[in-house]
Amino acid sequence: MRYARWMADEPKIASAWTRPRRQRETLSREQIVAEAVKLLDAEGVEALSMRTLGTRMGTAATSLYRHVTNRDELIEFVVDEVYGEIEVPDGSEGWRASVTACAGSVRAMILRHPWIASLLGQVGLSYLGPNVMRLNDRMLALFEGAGEFGPVEADKAISAVMAFVIGMGVSEAAWLTSLARSGQDEREWVAELAPAAVKAAEPYPHLRAHVAAGRVDDMRQTRDEHFTYGLNAILDGLQPRRPS
Amino acid sequence: MRYARWMADEPKIASAWTRPRRQRETLSREQIVAEAVKLLDAEGVEALSMRTLGTRMGTAATSLYRHVTNRDELIEFVVDEVYGEIEVPDGSEGWRASVTACAGSVRAMILRHPWIASLLGQVGLSYLGPNVMRLNDRMLALFEGAGEFGPVEADKAISAVMAFVIGMGVSEAAWLTSLARSGQDEREWVAELAPAAVKAAEPYPHLRAHVAAGRVDDMRQTRDEHFTYGLNAILDGLQPRRPS
C-alpha cells in the first residue's frame, strides 16, 4: 500500500518536493488520540480496536505502539483529551452562575462523547493528565475565589458537585448509548420497551404508578429538568456552608 | 474429566445414591451469576471471561450459553444481583435518616464490589432487573411517604441523590481498583505517586498548593468525610423542596 514510498518505480529525483517526507504528522501521539476520539464519536466504544484505529490512519496496528505503550494508556490520553473540552468560567459572574455554567459544560461534553461512560470505569480515573489538572485548578480557583470556600471545604464541595454531574451525565450517556444501539427514534424505542417495563414494574406498587404515568412527551426537556433540579439542590445545600 | 459420570467403569448400581444426579444445581442461571460475582470479587474485572468462569464451575465455557444468551446479558444479571444487596429502610426513622442509611448502603455495596465501576458503563444500565425495580420502588415509597414529596418531585430528588452516590462511589471504586492493581499499601502507593503528582500540578498554582498540603494521614476517613459532606449538602438542598 504505502510501500510506494521506497519502491523502485518511484522516480528518484532528489528534490524537496519528491522527497518522501515520511509523514510524521500522521503518526504522532496527538494525532492518534485525536483520531481515536473521532472514531469513538463515529462508531462507538466497541469499534475502538488498535487495528481499526490503525487502518483509519493508514498505518498498521502495531505502528501505534511506537507512540502509545498500551491500549489502556491510549484510553487515558483519550479521556484527558475530552476533559480538555470543559470550560470553567473565571468567576466574574459570581460563584453560583459560574459553577452552573461549568457543570453544564461537563454535561455537554459527556453527551457529546457518550462513550466516556464506558471508558471512565475501564481506566483507573487518570488524575494526572494535564487537562484534568487544569480543570481541577480552575475549579479550585472558582471555589476558593468567588465561592469564598476554605481550601478543605473547597475540595469537598468540588467533589460533591463533580460526583453529581458525572453520575448524572454517565447515566444519561448510558441511556443514549442504548438508544443509539437500538437505531430507533427515542419515542419509538420507549414505546417498544414500555410493555416490558410495565410487566417488570408490576409487583411494585409505587413504581407501577410511576411507570403508568410516565410521560414520553419530550424526554430531552425532562432530562434537562432533572439535571438542573439536582444541581440547584446541591448548590442550595452548599451555599450556607461557605464560611462567609 | 467429569466424563466419569457415564463411563462404564462406574458401577451401575441402580440406587438413588449412586445415580449420577446430573448436578443441575451447579449450572443454573442463579449459580452462574453467583459464581461470576465471586470471581469478580476475587480476581477483578479483567479476569471475567466465559472460559475462566466455566472452569471455575467445573464446566466448559460454552455450557454457560445454555442459561445465559450473552456475555452482556450475564453482566446485566451480575449488576442486578449486586443491586440486590442494597438495603433501603421503610422510613419509620424519618426521611432524612432513612435516605442517609440507604445512601450508605449503596456506597458500601460499591466498595464491596469495586468492579461495577467498569460494568456500569459497559451495559446500557439495565433498568429492568428485578432488584433495580425493587430498589426504585422502595426509594419512591420513601420519598413519597416519609419524605412527603409529590410524585414528580420524588423522581427528580431520587435521581439527584442516586447520581451523587453513584458518582462518588464509582470514583472511589476506581481509586481503590488502581490501588489494588498496584498491590501496595495505600500509604506506600501515594508516596510513590507523589512526585509525579507534584510535577503534574506544577503549572497550576491553586492545585499546587493543594497537592503540597495533601494530607495522607488516613485517607479512609477523608473519603468518608467527603461522602457525608456531599450527601448532607444534597439533603439540605432537598429538604426545603418538599411541599410540606
Place this chain on the structure above:
DNA sequence: ACCGTCTGCGTACAGTGTTCGCAACAAGGG
C-alpha cells in the same frame, strides 16, 4: 421401551491486544 426436549461439550472461527525482529528511513560525523 420409546421419543422429543434439554443440556453439556468439543471444535472451530473471527477478532483482540501485544511482542519481536527486520527493513527502511533521518541525522550526524568522518
Place this chain on the structure above:
DNA sequence: CCCTTGTTGCGAACACTGTACGCAGACGGT
C-alpha cells in the same frame, strides 16, 4: 560521499477472547 546510530513502520506470530454449531448423552412423559 559513506558509514554508523537511533528511530519508526510493519508483517508475522502468539495467547486469548466471545460465540455458533452440531453431536451425544440424560431426562421426562407416555
